[in-house]
Amino acid sequence: MLCCTLQSLVRRGPNPLVESYCCDFSQVEHLYPYNPQDPKAISARHEELSRSYVTDRQALASILRDYNRAMGASAETMSNIEKLQRPDSAVVVGGQQAGILTGPLYTIYKAVTIIQLARRYSQDLEIPVIPVFWVASEDHDFQEIDHATILDKEDKPLRLRLRQNYEEPRSIKHQPCDERVMALIDCLQAATGPTQHKDGIVDHLRTLAQESDNLADWFARVMLWLFRDYGLVLIDPMLSGIRALQQPVMSFAIARHQQIQDALASGAADLEKLGCAPQIIKEPPTVDLFIYEDGYRRPLEPLDAEAQVTTPRGLEKQYSKEDLLREIARNPEGFSTNVVTRPLAQDVLLPTLAMVGGPGELTYLTQLRPVYELYGMKCPPLFPRVNITLVEPAVRRYLDKFGLSVDELRAGWKDRLEEHLNCADPIDFPGRFDELRKVIEREYAGLLPALGEIDKTLVDIGGTNRGKLLEQIDWLEKKTKQLHEGNCRVAVRQFTKMGRSLVPDGPQERRLNVFPFLFDYSLHLIDCILEQDLIDTVETEKLLFL
Numbered sequence: 252m253l254c255c256t257l258q259s260l261v262r263r264g265p266n267p268l269v270e271s272y273c274c275d276f277s278q279v280e281h282l283y284p285y286n287p288q289d290p291k292a293i294s295a296r297h298e299e300l301s302r303s304y305v306t307d308r309q310a311l312a313s314i315l316r317d318y319n320r321a322m323g324a325s326a327e328t329m330s331n332i333e334k335l336q337r338p339d340s341a342v343v344v345g346g347q348q349a350g351i352l353t354g355p356l357y358t359i360y361k362a363v364t365i366i367q368l369a370r371r372y373s374q375d376l377e378i379p380v381i382p383v384f385w386v387a388s389e390d391h392d393f394q395e396i397d398h399a400t401i402l403d404k405e406d407k408p409l410r411l412r413l414r415q416n417y418e419e420p421r422s423i424k425h426q427p428c429d430e431r432v433m434a435l436i437d438c439l440q441a442a443t444g445p446t447q448h449k450d451g452i453v454d455h456l457r458t459l460a461q462e463s464d465n466l467a468d469w470f471a472r473v474m475l476w477l478f479r480d481y482g483l484v485l486i487d488p489m490l491s492g493i494r495a496l497q498q499p500v501m502s503f504a505i506a507r508h509q510q511i512q513d514a515l516a517s518g519a520a521d522l523e524k525l526g527c528a529p530q531i532i533k534e535p536p537t538v539d540l541f542i543y544e545d546g547y548r549r550p551l552e553p554l555d556a557e558a559q560v561t562t563p564r565g566l567e568k569q570y571s572k573e574d575l576l577r578e579i580a581r582n583p584e585g586f587s588t589n590v591v592t593r594p595l596a597q598d599v600l601l602p603t604l605a606m607v608g609g610p611g612e613l614t615y616l617t618q619l620r621p622v623y624e625l626y627g628m629k630c631p632p633l634f635p636r637v638n639i640t641l642v643e644p645a646v647r648r649y650l651d652k653f654g655l656s657v658d659e660l661r662a663g664w665k666d667r668l669e670e671h672l673n674c675a676d677p678i679d680f681p682g683r684f685d686e687l688r689k690v691i692e693r694e695y696a697g698l699l700p701a702l703g704e705i706d707k708t709l710v711d712i713g714g715t716n717r718g719k720l721l722e723q724i725d726w727l728e729k730k731t732k733q734l735h736e737g738n739c740r741v742a743v744r745q746f747t748k749m750g751r752s753l754v755p756d757g758p759q760e761r762r763l764n765v766f767p768f769l770f771d772y773s774l775h776l777i778d779c780i781l782e783q784d785l786i787d788t789v790e791t792e793k794l795l796f797l
Contacts, residue, residue, distance in 0.1 A: 253772050255779040259791040260658065268527040268617060269610045273635060273790045282521055282617055285632040287605060288789065290375055296604055296632055297376055300341055303628070304602045306496055311600065312336045314492045319485055322471045323459075327482035334379035335484075335602075341378065342484075343369040344597065345607030345636065346385025348392075349423045349470035351413060351435065352399040352456075353477075356760040357609060357636065359777070362474065364607045364636040366481045367786045372604055380604055384474060385597060386487045388424035388467035389541075389587045391548045396423060396466070399764040403442040406751050408762070411438050422548050422587070423470075424489045428463040436460065439766065449770040456766075477765075477777055488596070494583040497596040501583060503626060504540040504592045505575045508558040511539055511591065514625045518618035530615035531590060537564075541587040544568070548587055551575075594619060595626055605632040637785040638792040640759050641768060646752050647796055649745040657753060657794055664750030668743065675739050684728040691720055772797060 271278040276286055285292040315332045334340050345365045347358045365382040373380035390396070398412040414431045440453050459476065463469035471485050488494070494501070504511065519529035538551040542563050549563035551570075562569050570578070579586055588596045594616060597603065608616060613633055623630045640657065642650075650657070653671065660667060673681070695717045702709035736743050755762040769776055776797075785793055 253775045253779045253797065255783065256796045257783045257785075258794040258796065259788075260794060261791060266527060266610050266614060268522065268525050268614055269635070271525070272613060272633075279525065279617075282620060283633070284620075284629040287632040287634045292632060293372060293604065294376065296629075297341055297378070299629070300602045300604065301339070306600055306602075308336045308338070308602075310492065311496065314490050315484060315486060318487060318490050319475065322468065322475050322485065323462075324475050324485075325479040325482075327480060328475065328484055331379070331381045331482040331484050335381055337379055339378045340381060341372070341376075341602045341604035342381045342383045343372065343605045343607060343634075344383040344385055344486075344601055344603055346387050346597075348387045348390045348396045349467040350396040350399070351411070351432075351466070352439070352764050352766055353470065353473055354396060354399065354764070356639070356641075356763055356765055359477070359765050359780075360639050360760060361607055361609070361636045362478055362483060363639075363777075363780055364634065364786060366478065366483060366781060367637075368605060368607060368634055371786065381484055382482060383484045383486055383601060386467055386471050386474075386485055388487045388489045389422045389548065391420040391422050393421075393423070393426065399439075399766075400755070400762050401439065401442060401764050401767045402751055402755065404444045406748050408751060408755050409442055411435055411442070411764075420548050421546060422467075422489065424465050424467040424487070425546060426466045428460050428466050428469045432460045432466070432469065433457065443767050443770055446770045448773040452766065452769055452774070477774065480778070481781065486601075488588070488593075491584070493600065494586065496600050497588070498579060498583040500588065500592055500596040500599050500626070501540055501579045501586050502576055503595075504538060504588070505558070505572055505579065507625065508538055508553065509556075510625055511622055512536075514621035515591065515618065517621045521620075522614065522618055527614060529618055530611060531618055537589070539589050539591040541589060543585050543587065550589065590615065591619065591622060594630075595623065595628065598623075598628060598631060603631045605634050607634050607636050609636050634786070635789050638760065639780070639785070640753060640792065640794050642794055642796045643752060643771075644797060646749050649749050652745070653742075655749075660749055661754050664746060664754055668746040668750075671742055671746065672736065672739055675742070676735060680728065680731050680735070684724060684731075687724055688721060691717065691724070 268279065276288065280286065285296055287293070312332055312335050315335070316329065319328050319332060335342070343365050345361045347354065347361060350358060353359060362384055365384060369380045369382040398410050400408055400410050403409045413435055436453060436456050440449070443449065455476065456473070459472040460469050463472055467487060467489070471487065475483065475485060486493075515531060519531070522529050536553055538553055538558055538561055540551050541548045542551055544563050544566060549565060551561040552564050554560040554562055554569065559572050560569055561575065606616070613635060616630060616633055620630050642657070650660070655667060695713065699710050699713045702713050753759055780795065783793070783795065
């Protein structure tokens, strides 16, 4: 069985809103109706849900039951769906685009946070609190989900990407899971070294892909497989019947277009006062709704200031406000929410006790507070997803060997390597080469004017000669450095391993995919992560030593 140990670091980031939200909530409490760390606030939220949540729980459970069963859900998940029918039950929800191979590690950590938070609230409130993961299948930004980054056999970053010729702007749910997915799985298998667990995992990835009609369903099947023991319930907004339950929000987007824009502007002003850039900047102006035309998801654009007439982007077709309201009531399946209306639609659909999000989501949901109020709702308590860095055994040994912390390495692992190489240099060759250059510059500074007294052309010739000498010195220094690094090749390899593992061109959780880790440590890695107390505090980052 895999054993893990946990260490906490102070959470750091460039976003002042997130910094205050996590470390000093009093600085931003005026922007939020609830403090997610306050048990009384969570109880108040549950009481409010008992009064305000009106969606048909039986209809919702029926949709979720059929979908999750079709995606291969476990008995634990199916049991949680049945609990959702209880009038006192609630959910903790978070979501992500349906990324290839689940996308970056933070997708896994978001699901982990949802599960642990639902478990905590269920114990605190003594009610069923169900972990729900929202599969953002409506999204059509294919380039955001068509790749996964791994470290290959030589610990070099490698981006695995689906071959391009998927149609845009089709929703991910409309993108087929075909031979291109199989080719990507083949690339994953070829790029990674053999392990005890790899072949079985790869075979199951292929099986799940073969069972999936589209990329969103493949994502859903993989997530339910990875979290099969933890009752995670998946919801897909493109399921038949879901949009009918969300229809009031879509009508609201049309009927209250200008008020929504004003509310967004008010939310943006709140962020700017904190020195934080607004996340939602809409240019050109759009209505906060998409329409499906011939299978394509197109934003609706107003043709006048009051959005009395709109047009699907790229088409000449026009709709009056009354036309759209009638069409939404008649055929809600033909429409899709956008970044502004999706959270509202989610919280109309689900009895949301709390929502889990990353730093960007926390910022944009803060901007949406006035939009929630315009709709007559409160934004749910927002809980930051856990921030985890996996530290493999070899990396931990190297950290100990060189007396480095993770923070020191993150500050610039190549700089730390350079410092080590300098300490291992027996002759201080950079200093000696610098001194040699100074000698040449000094001698030529006196020589060139003297040569000019013999013949002025010698000044230019001498300058060229000086340049060639300096070029030769540069070449010799470069060669010396290469040979020195060769003498220290073990240290260079170990520093490179640490750097690429912990700081692969950015935070590990935002760059690397989970599957190479699962190949090495088996699916028990998911269990190991979930066994840790990760949500004890929101102001810390977690180092998980494997």
